[in-house]
Amino acid sequence: xxxxxxxxxxxxxxxxxxxxxxxxxxxxxxxxxxxxxxxxxxxxxxxxxxxxxxxxxxxxxxxxxxxxxxxxxxxxxxxxxxxxxxxxxxxxxxxxxxxxxxxxxxxxxxxxxxxxxxxxxxxxxxxxxxxxxxxxxxxxxxxxxxxxxxxxxxxxxxxxxxxxxxxxxxxxxxxxxxxxxxxxxxxxxxxxxxxxxxxxxxxxxxxxxxxxxxxxxxxxxxxxxx
Numbered sequence: 001x002x003x004x005x006x007x008x009x010x011x012x013x014x015x016x017x018x019x020x021x022x023x024x025x026x027x028x029x030x031x032x033x034x035x036x037x038x039x040x041x042x043x044x045x046x047x048x049x050x051x052x053x054x055x056x057x058x059x060x061x062x063x064x065x066x067x068x069x070x071x072x073x074x075x076x077x078x079x080x081x082x083x084x085x086x087x088x089x090x091x092x093x094x095x096x097x098x099x100x101x102x103x104x105x106x107x108x109x110x111x112x113x114x115x116x117x118x119x120x121x122x123x124x125x126x127x128x129x130x131x132x133x134x135x136x137x138x139x140x141x142x143x144x145x146x147x148x149x150x151x152x153x154x155x156x157x158x159x160x161x162x163x164x165x166x167x168x169x170x171x172x173x174x175x176x177x178x179x180x181x182x183x184x185x186x187x188x189x190x191x192x193x194x195x196x197x198x199x200x201x202x203x204x205x206x207x208x209x210x211x212x213x214x215x216x217x218x219x220x221x222x223x224x225x226x
Contacts, residue, residue, distance in 0.1 A: 023118035063169030086201035111211035161187035
């Protein structure tokens with residue numbers, strides 16, 4: 001199963017997300033990828049030519065590994081939002097002859113219930129040393145369906161980027177102006193990588209199949225407000 005998701009992450013079009021049970025693994029994998037990719041790219045960019053020496057340091061690798069674990073739940077929120085946007089766009093484009101608008105909205109609502117369930121399952125797979133932060137993430141996932149899907153630029157807020165910046169395994173910047181500038185650069189880098197993740201979901205996820213739960217399914221029917 002893990003190799004299947006790795007193939008999907010590499011863009012193997014023969015591997016699609018067609019079952020609701022696939023979502024938790026894909027969300028957790030993408031969250032880990034987002035945090036790891038951005039931390040490594042940002043560390044290289046900030047360090048400059050000295051990055052090979054930095055990355056060869058066991059101490060830095062230990063800090064990087066710890067930072068990835070702490071950032072994974074936060075990244076999961078952003079990845080889940082990207083998956084939801086992709087699925088809603090696919091459901092809106094799904095043309096079923098004679099289908100009423102209410103039926104299409106019901107499909108989107110069903111998908112949100114399933115996505116929320118799978119995102120919480122993904123959160124349980126991820127580890128964090130900050131219990132309070134995990135509860136904050138859990139609350140954000142619980143409230144997933146309260147608003148329409150955000151566009152990609154709005155998914156990562158300035159406070160969210162600042163929170164991710166504080167987790168970086170690099171020496172902190174003491175100058176407030178410079179730190180704020182670095183946080184905005186980091187936010188744009190997060191957006192760039194998240195856009196690629198969104199594109200994978202838009203290409204591979206079977207939103208209609210996942211949302212079309214049978215009526216006797218324990219998660220079918222009207223979604224519970226969150």
